[in-house]
Structure formats: C-alpha cells, structure tokens
Amino acid sequence: MDKPVLRADARRNRAKVLAAAEQAFAVDGLAVPLDEIARLAGVGAGTVYRHFPSKEALFQAVVLERIEQFAQEARELLAAEDPGAVFFDFFKRVVKQASLNRALCDALAETTGLGFKAGAGTDFRSALQALLIRAQAAGAVREDIDGDDLRALIAGCLAAERYSPESRHLVRVVVDGLRKAS
Structure with missing residues (x-):
C-alpha cells in the first residue's frame, strides 16, 4: 500500500520534526518528551502526532x-x-x-x-x-x-x-x- 502524498507544508513540517527529533534524541535518547521535540521543531504537538503516532515511532x-x-x-x-x-x-x-x-x-x-x-x-x-x-x-x-x-x-x-x-x-x-x- 502506497503512502499518501503529503502537501508541501506537511512535508516541511515532517522534515522539521525529524530534524528536531534527531537533535533531541541524540542528546537525551528516548527520555525527551514529544512536546519538547514539537517546541524545537516550531510546530504544535498535534503536528508531531499527525506524522508519528508515538514517540517510539518517531525515534x-x-x-x-x-x-x-x-x-x-x-x-x-x-x-x-x-x-x-x-x-x-x-x-x-x-x-x-x-x-x-x-x-x-x-x-x-x-x-x-x-x-x-x-x-x-x-x-x-x-x-x-x-x-x-x-x-x-x-x-x-x-x-x-x-x-x-x-x-x-x-x-x-x-x-x-x-x-x-x-x-x-x-x-x-x-x-x-x-x-x-x-
């Protein structure tokens, strides 16, 4: 099953979340809260959850x-x-x-x-x-x-x-x- 194509803004937000998560996980591992990743990415927590259903999925x-x-x-x-x-x-x-x-x-x-x-x-x-x-x-x-x-x-x-x-x-x-x- 193919993944749905994301809108340009959704792709940008996903990329921001991944970059922020990489930075945060590099320092704190799984201990970093998702809200902190959202803050670092400059997006709301809901945006993070739309792309990744759990912290483990993002990790x-x-x-x-x-x-x-x-x-x-x-x-x-x-x-x-x-x-x-x-x-x-x-x-x-x-x-x-x-x-x-x-x-x-x-x-x-x-x-x-x-x-x-x-x-x-x-x-x-x-x-x-x-x-x-x-x-x-x-x-x-x-x-x-x-x-x-x-x-x-x-x-x-x-x-x-x-x-x-x-x-x-x-x-x-x-x-x-x-x-x-x-």
Whole structure:
C-alpha cells in the first residue's frame, strides 16, 4: 500500500520534526518528551502526532534513517580496493558516530529492537557482513568472526565509548583483536 502524498507544508513540517527529533534524541535518547521535540521543531504537538503516532515511532524513523545511511555507505565501500582497511575504517567510524548520538547508540546496541531487526537494520547488517566477508577473504580479518559476533562487538564498543569515554584505546583493542594474526 502506497503512502499518501503529503502537501508541501506537511512535508516541511515532517522534515522539521525529524530534524528536531534527531537533535533531541541524540542528546537525551528516548527520555525527551514529544512536546519538547514539537517546541524545537516550531510546530504544535498535534503536528508531531499527525506524522508519528508515538514517540517510539518517531525515534524509529530518526534512527532508521541514519542506519540506512550506514548501510548505503557500506554497500558503496564494497567496491573499494583495500577490503581490510575499508572494513576497519568503517567499523571505527560507525562506533565513533554512534557513540556521539545517544539514540543511535541505543538502537545499535539493542539486540532485539530497532537497530538491527527492522528494515534498514537488516540492510545494515547485510552490508556490514559483506564488508566483513571481503576483509576476511583478503586475509585482513580473523575467519572465526561472523556477523553476529561483529554486532556484539559494535555493541560492546558503544558501551565502552559511552561508559568510559576517556578510554578511547578500548575500540583500538577490539579492532586489533579482529585482525588476522600474521
């Protein structure tokens, strides 16, 4: 079933709500009230509810948009020349960007929810696994790591970044552990 086409003003309001929600969720995660998002967007609470029936639906829309961007970037990197370097750079970039955004961090660390189970999350997981497989085939990444292990390592790195932000070396330790021994 196709979505109805929104009027220009409704599209603008939806975009304002998404931008405000992304900003608010990045700082406060799901704790931010919808009224605060409406205020930041410069719209009424009713406008927010017309586009998103719940705070969770808005959160999912914001997070999935960013995860879709990660998936697209990973797919584009599949053609890169140095699969190992590309894989490690992408892994570190995902952890870094997600650690700066509480909503994204929460979603990527969630093992049963938004980040990896809904549409874009599946695309992200598949694209990340494809990068992993290429890097393994090139001899850059250990062969005993699979996509589920990688997801767990991302969640672990996000927890390390979130709860011990001064310990930047922990992500490097994880990345070093992924490298295939020479």
